[in-house]
Amino acid sequence: MKALRSIVDKLKPTFSKGGKLAFLESTFDGFETFLFVPNKTTQHGAHVRDCNDMKRTMIMVVIALIPALLFGCYNTGIQVGLEGWTAFFYGLVRILPMIATTYIVGLGIEFTAAQLRGHAINEGFLVSGLLIPLVMPVSTPLWMVAVGTAFAVIFGKEVFGGTGMNVFNPAVLARAFVFFAYTPQMSGEKVWYSDWTMMGAQVDGVTGATALEQLATTGSMKWSALDAFLGFIPGSFGETSTLAILIGAAILLFTGIASWKTMVSVFVGGAATAYLFSALGCFDYPAYYHLIVGGFAFGAVFMATDPVTSAQTSTGKYIVGFMTGAIAILIRQVNPAYPEGMMLSILFMNALAPLVDYFVVEANIRRRANRVKSVK
């Protein structure tokens, strides 16, 4: 540790004001604070809320994503007829290039933008960069991942002012862009399986829609509810296993990173709407299927809880969370064009969250004003 510290200290003057490479100051600062807890404190206007800082917050989310990531690798292999470690390595080899692509493209843009503006580099993209590959279908070409990431980072984040200023969750935006831009490659039956034939994978043997598409078209799925919960179904890398996602959710809630209010109310909203449609006789399968298939759980745990794009007020979190879940199921049921509604409902509620917050704050002001009046 000391050796590392001394190297950083030695390099510092080169990158500070007046040094040779001063124009790379933000980049250097980004790496330094990545390695060591920064010793700078805010000069004014800050309130101590927590001993945690931005970097530790983001890295906790990355840790919470690891169960879903590891299981996603394993399941990718399982879906092409492999077993055990071979299946795991097959999936790993498939997803690593995607993760590398998103990080290179996304961090490249973030670093450049921060450098141009003279801002410090933020860590928000560490999470987005891992989320993006996890919500992509297995066989997405890398250049599509790159284009989607670039679009999401530039138009979702940098044009609004960078990390913390974005209206929409960059990971969902990347997914939505790729979905609408390259629809033929993003939907249909084949995309959910890898088309690589290495390590003995059988590609010809497997075809079939995702559980969600099967439910939407035939009213039943060929997997048991337990399989769907554990995640042995085709789908994007990270979204299949509700169990792995719940482990991640437990980590996020235990460390207090994600808001339990948002998370719980997404599930409540989704369940309520699913049971409502079930009671109306819109489908015959059990309503809880909706919570364990597709991207519902993944979106609820990792995307709807995004501290930047979700609601800021407590009451707002309940409202936005509930609406996110409800609209997701509504889109799944009512719109035949989109079997998966989670992505669209999260984006929609991202756009409405500031409005919800505004009304919550206004209502609070009115309530307190009335109280003052009644006391007088």
Next chain:
Amino acid sequence: MASKSLKNLTAPLSGNNPVIVQILGICSALAVTVQLKPAIVMGLSVMVVTAFSNLVMSLLRNGVPSRIRIIVQLVVIAALVILVDQVLKAFVYDVSKQLSVYVGLIITNCIVMGRVEAFALQNKPWDSFLDGIGNGLGYASILVIIAFFRELLGSGTLFGFRIIPESWYLAEGGFYSNCGLMLFPPMALIIVGCIIWAHRSFNKDLQEK
């Protein structure tokens, strides 16, 4: 041509562009720019309408009571739009079909009435005519830029000619795929945003403090 008159023609091309500076006529800029050819025809049609409505209203400006000026302007613009529509139907029927209602909707294009109200009613016919041509060209140039990117990235063609070879496509065993989002109006709006972004970073005097 006096330099003052010339300024009426050149100002709307960049510094006072109707689409990216005045933010007028965005609606049709999103609707007709999927391909280059309709975009150019649309741009020229709007240019003709703005030029001649400016000219006519400038000639009439001292004879029209200001209370009824809007209705007079509408009659003039509507007559010109119908003329343009008929000419398009007669000579470029297929493009006219593609443009469908948007030729008729030139009458609601804010640029036309905006220039008549803001310029033609206070200026002489020749200046007004040049102003109309300039604004029409400014509008057309933005349409062409948007349509260029939308057709190239959305269909892989320009003016209907294939630019990106067939063999590049995924279906043919290649790697490439058209960006379907380019065919939707939302992406056109994002392109307009990008043009405004680029334009403002070159024209510092347009940036708000």
